[in-house]
Amino acid sequence: MVKTKKKVSTFSKVWRIALCILVPLGGGLIISMFTRDTMEKFGSFNQPPLAPPAWLFPVAWTILYILMGVASYLFYAKYRDGKKAEKSLTKAGLIVYGIQLALNFIWTPLFFTGGLYWVAFAVLALMWIAEIVLLVLSFKTSRAAFWCLLPYLLWTTFAGYLNIGIAVLN
Numbered sequence: 001m002v003k004t005k006k007k008v009s010t011f012s013k014v015w016r017i018a019l020c021i022l023v024p025l026g027g028g029l030i031i032s033m034f035t036r037d038t039m040e041k042f043g044s045f046n047q048p049p050l051a052p053p054a055w056l057f058p059v060a061w062t063i064l065y066i067l068m069g070v071a072s073y074l075f076y077a078k079y080r081d082g083k084k085a086e087k088s089l090t091k092a093g094l095i096v097y098g099i100q101l102a103l104n105f106i107w108t109p110l111f112f113t114g115g116l117y118w119v120a121f122a123v124l125a126l127m128w129i130a131e132i133v134l135l136v137l138s139f140k141t142s143r144a145a146f147w148c149l150l151p152y153l154l155w156t157t158f159a160g161y162l163n164i165g166i167a168v169l170n
Helices: 010-035 038-044 056-081 084-113 117-141 143-169
Strands: none
Touching: 010 056, 010 084, 038 084, 056 084, 056 117, 056 143, 084 117, 117 143
16 A cells, blocks of 8 residues: 555645744744833944844844744745655754744843843854754755745844944943
């Protein structure tokens, strides 16, 4: 008897994509509720050159969280439908995705609420390493996920520059 793959309904796909997007968006929303008053504090910092206005951060993070959610869905779909060799890579990608997302959620309160700029930078450096690993895994398994995650790495690199600049200047 030949095994056939079970088709996933359109509704099920849409629900899974929505859930994958809602996880980072929801986490970001929860974190922002705890740190929302700190954007005024951010404006009062001595800023390094190229520091963007405070209003840009929630816009950028919303876009990045949506892209991250789409990438996580692409990893999940590849894991669900992939061959055995792909499954191990995509499973690793999902694990690394979870690790970097947790680090992402830890960074904001450390930096904004705690004022622990150097500790926050250490967390950001770990997050950056996890993102590099995630990009390598996505390049091997899903180019679409790779392109969804690349802006995140670029923004995190810029955030590292801002983090160091604020730590030094304040």
